[in-house]
Amino acid sequence: MKRDPVVIIVVAMVVSLMLIFGFRLARNTDKIATGAGNMKGKPAPPFTLQSLDGKMVSLSDFRGKAVLLNFWATWCAPCKIEMPWFVELQKQYAAQGLQIVGVAMDDASPEDIAKFAKDLGVDYPILIGKESVGDAYGGVQFLPATFYIDREGNVVDKIFGLKGKNEIEDDIKRALAEGRALRAQQ
Numbered sequence: 001m002k003r004d005p006v007v008i009i010v011v012a013m014v015v016s017l018m019l020i021f022g023f024r025l026a027r028n029t030d031k032i033a034t035g036a037g038n039m040k041g042k043p044a045p046p047f048t049l050q051s052l053d054g055k056m057v058s059l060s061d062f063r064g065k066a067v068l069l070n071f072w073a074t075w076c077a078p079c080k081i082e083m084p085w086f087v088e089l090q091k092q093y094a095a096q097g098l099q100i101v102g103v104a105m106d107d108a109s110p111e112d113i114a115k116f117a118k119d120l121g122v123d124y125p126i127l128i129g130k131e132s133v134g135d136a137y138g139g140v141q142f143l144p145a146t147f148y149i150d151r152e153g154n155v156v157d158k159i160f161g162l163k164g165k166n167e168i169e170d171d172i173k174r175a176l177a178e179g180r181a182l183r184a185q186q
Contacts, residue, residue: 009135015092038138039155044147045136049103049127057101057127059153065099066175067149068168070141071129073106074116078162079144083120085165089172090124096150096176105129105140148175 044067048058059067070086072079083102090100102114104126115173117126137147143162148171150156156175163171 033166039147040157041154043153044149044155045133047130047133047136049130050135052110052117052126052128057125059101059149062099062101063153064151065097066151066172066178067147068100068102068172068175069103069137069147069149070100071103071105071137071143071145073104073135073143074108074113075106080120082144082162082165082168083117083122085168087121089165089169093172093176097170098176100124102126103129103133105131105134105143140166146171148172150175150178154178 030174044059046059048056051057059069062076068086068089070079070082072083086100086102090098102117102122106113108116110128113126113128133143134145137145138158140160144160144162145161146163146168147154148158156178
């Protein structure tokens with residue numbers, strides 16, 4: 001069986017280009033993740049965004065609570081998986097000082113976002129996101145993007161993509177405990 005040399009050359013060029021772009025994409029992804037990773041232990045960037053009910057909500061409104069700040073979109077399949085978990089976890093840990101806050105990062109109308117959230121049973125605050133807020137958190141090119149903020153307003157951890165419910169719960173416990181540990185030291 002004889003192979004056409006032109007086909008072999010074209011295939012080799014395509015594979016080479018895929019490798020080059022793959023390495024570049026991987027490096028850019030590392031920069032994004034590193035930028036957000038540098039936030040650990042530092043104050044969470046402040047913001048004020050409009051909620052679905054038209055109120056202006058600031059991160060500082062939740063001072064003294066551990067905050068799970070979740071950037072999501074209506075088109076994000078993993079977001080649809082974790083949002084019902086967040087509803088359960090909010091109910092389970094609210095009395096201990098947890099507040100889950102969702103930030104919708106897509107171009108859907110507030111009405112469509114509200115319907116989407118209602119269909120999933122979301123009962124925690126949903127805010128209409130702005131790119132500037134996402135950028136302040138190191139860029140949220142990957143959704144979902146979740147930031148765990150302790151009671152003192154410092155970033156404890158960040159996660160891009162979907163994690164298991166048990167892992168999310170472990171991060172919540174850590175955010176709750178770190179805020180408590182800081183107050184006990186004072």
